[in-house]
Amino acid sequence: MASHGVRDKVAIVGMGCTRFGEHFDKGLDELLLEATDEALASAGVARDDVDAFWLGTAQSGMSGLLLSRPLHLVGKPVTRVENFCASGAESFRQAAYAVASGAYDLAMAVGAEKLKDSGYQGANAAPVPTDGTNRTLTAAAMYSMIVPAYAARYGLRVEQVKEVCARIAAKNHRNGARNPRAQFRKEMSVEQLLAMPKVAGELSVFDCAGVGDGAATAVVVRAEDAHRYTDRPLFVKALSFVAGNGDGLTDPGYDYTTFPEIVQCAEDAYAQAGITDPRHQLAMAEVHDCFTPTELVLMEDLGFCERGTAWKEVLAGTFELEGELPVNPDGGLKSFGHPVGASGLRMMFEAWLQLRGEAPEGRRIAVVGSRDMALTHNLGGYPGEMVSFISVLGASPG
């Protein structure tokens, strides 16, 4: 048994992504049509050319009919998948494996979410009947526990960690301000961010991802067919996925300063992609900054820096747009917004723009020489019980 991956067997030949935000004037159908049409146009294919579809959505509806109905698909295999906030990434995995296996020639992965019809702020999962003993804590509160834990483990004051978190938010706001598709396009200073009232632990609303509506899509084919559709495909270097078993919540050894699922997932992804030094081999990374302390921990779990040093690297600007390894150049969940099922594909959309030199000038990163790979990291769940997805995409075939 082994995780072999599909390195250089699959290519992305078209992508689409709606603006993310409070689309009170658009339903899921409109968002799905907009994102799929953009991807089909960029691949130069028609709806009917797609052999199979996967739709990732956490809570916007059920079954493949959610997609086949608005797109008027006839006789097509359409599957809805769900894996918490990694549902969009999950749809991509299914589509990629489908073409890699030879079962289909051209497949489409769609991620979409309509959150703003619920009447409540934040994301609210549909209630499943339970015995009533399950935790009722919000995600913000669960992730807020990282702040004091990280401070304690590395001998920092909580205020220092808060400032690091504010730096992360300021960076992602700055990047998002340069992104016309982002939900929040306003720059925020560290001082402004630190002055916000707390909503969960030490976190303010501005430490949390934006919650909005949106959709993103990718068209995938076997790598050898890629140039039939585009001159500049992206090649899949790694697709890695790990579902934890919830042990962290009840394991007294777990200290809320790392996500073991992500460490395992990264190890697998780097092995598949042949990456040994991610910080210097990757051109950029899109990571799941659902909350600012999440991004802090991810820098270490993804191997971008040594354990216990991410806070210093953040302060040193390592992950800024002009830094050594730009992280979330599109603004991340923080500024781009987080329509749950769409986020995993939205991250790939940024890799699609950046590695092809199509990102707006204000946020375009330097993709130089052999350093033409991007990592996207999409997680779902909470510290101690999460699913983790990582893709590595590259502009050059193997």
Place this chain on the structure above:
Amino acid sequence: MSDPSGRPRGILAAAGYLPYRRLDLGTIGAVAGGGGGKGWRTVASYDEDATTMGVEAARLALREVPGVVPDTVRFATVAPPYLDRTNATAIHAALRLPRSSAAYDDLGSVRSAMGALRAAMAEPGGSLVVAADVRTGLAGGPDEAAFGDGAAAVVVGDAAGAPVLAEPLSWASVTEEFVDRWRAPGEIRSRLWEERFGELRYGPLGAEALASALKQAGLTVEEVDHLVVTGTHARAVRSVAARSGVAPERLAGDLGASVGNTGAAHPFLLLASVLERAQPDQVVVLLVLADGAEAVVLRTTPALCGRAPARPLCSQLAAGAPVPYGKYLSWRGVLPVEPPRRPEPARTSSPAAARSTEWKFGFVGSEDADGAIHLPPSPLDPLAHPMAEAVGTVTTFTVDRLSYSPSPPTVFAVVDFEGGGRLPLELTDVDAESVAIGDLVEMTFRRLSTADGIHNYFWKARPVRGGGS
């Protein structure tokens, strides 16, 4: 009184439970435009009801007599969380009593508690009698200030599992039908007839019951060491005590200025209090004025000497903390306050709850072959691991101002238990500002929420505060 075994039968343990929160009666007038007064009353938290407080009192009582497994649980309250279905079954489940133990409610009146105790003394086997009340009245009214919330539990049995602390010598009951205090079902307030009417009725009733019980026991009032008088009519209680012939220094206090009258729980609460300070071989009389009068005469035994109550009432009295009057009103549902804008909890699934009774009500985790503890229990583990009495430490915590709670904010802590096991748990009876990493916590049975009339009972953690183990 003795049971067929011939062993003496009597009270094996008694314990009171006082909720953590206290209302300063002096703060009522400014809001309600009058009422209140001097002193304090106990206040059940927003997550407590008669059942949860009853569980807490029963845990304390049973902790004193670990060898006793009650054959019967009787639960008396004026404020039952459920009608039509039994409330005592939740207590039975939380205490993890055997399936073969019976559980019965005695509902609706203060007097029902005495009926439950009398039945327990008359039936064979071990009996646990629990009484609890959340006592409400209209804002600014005399009942609001005179009442308190709390619970008490008495374990009755023969000396097989534990020594008898007090043996009943006699019981006298006088019943009379007259309406001086009443409450329509569903109302949060009681109504009262003119005070003098009840006082004049109860005077002779109390005297008659006391005289009758003492006569049956072959005792005189001079031989009474502790006279406890309580009931539904405060003035009648005072005058019956004053005219009883028992010397004033032998009249037990009524906890009126610190707890308030806890309704059905009050007779047991005062009895538990007396048994905490009584000496061996003393005569204790409990006289309850409620729709007639009930008098029971008890004689304490030498076993009182070696007794160590799990959590004496005096220490619980000292451990309380104030609750603002506005919050008190909102907890009782009298003052609706804006809830967090989050979906309210869905109702608990009855089949799912029924499948996990040991976890949900008993707080029983599991232990794997390597001794690791799992909370909730893992179906892969071979051993059950009861955790309700375990003490834990706050490893980290957070204050959640976003999640739905009947009384925000929610304080959640990751708790590591002594002897193994970790669980993220909601904290209760805390102020968010005062929680710290390293705090010791213990488990308490609470009502998390109510939806569609179904109460969601489960355990929370609360700080360990003085007052014994």
